[in-house]
Amino acid sequence: MAPTSETLTAERILEATEEVLRRHGPAKATVVDVARALGVSHGSVYRHFRTKAALREAVTKRWLDRTSGELSGIVAGGSAPEARLRDWLAALFAAKRRKAGDDPELFATYMVLTDEAGTAVGEHITDLTTQLARIIEAGVETGSFTATDPEASARAVFQATGRFHDPCYAREWEQPGVEGEFEAVVELVVRGLHA
Structure with missing residues (x-):
């Protein structure tokens, strides 16, 4: 039975949008395609997301939030801060590599969407x-750490490790020796x- 707008x-719309994007890519995927995948009218999709841009922004945010969610457990963990920092950086690198390598x-679709995403990437x-x-x-x-401004230090750590989580470096993540390079940067940080 096809779902109704109620x-x-x-x-559910975001799940269907992800599948449509996987099949058609960002250039060809439409709201009509999403509605068709759900068995509803495109007006039903627009009741939840007022524009195609809003839908694309929401699906991008959902994709990015998965990584944030994985990492939040490490932040709250009970291990020593140094171990948490190492674990957090390793988990971020692993999550980004998994996203690039598994699908x-x-x-590639999300690379296009993040370029056009309004606030999702900044958030x-x-x-x-x-x-x-x-x-x-x-x-x-x-x-264990000395930092007069932890927020500034956090931004510096994030920038210093960018090669291991910024998607523009994705091609390098499978090169031989990248794990050793990652460990060396983490040790330095x-x-x-x-x-």
Whole structure:
């Protein structure tokens, strides 16, 4: 039975949009395609997302939020701040590599969408640097890190490790020796934060 607009949720629309984007790519995917995949009229989709741009922004945010969600558990974890920082950076690198390697078509689609996304990418980066700042603050509180401005330090750490999470470097993530290069950068960052 096809869903009706009463049972249609934003989450179901976003799931269908992701599948449509995977099949058709960002240039050819339309709201009509999403509606067809759900068995509803395109007007039903527009009741949840007023424009195609709003739908694309929401699906991009959902994709980015998955990474933030994975990492938030590490921030709240009970291990020492240095271990949390190492684990967080490793998990970020692993999540980005997984997205690029497991579904290259969808990753390429999201590269296009993130370029056009209004606020989703900026909010994602703010969320990630806020998580880093919380880890650094915990390190300052325990005396393992020294940082007069944990938020500035978090932004610096994020920028210093960009090669291992910025999607523009995705082609390099599978090259031989990249893990060793990642470990060397993380070691340098951690030593720089030590009290």
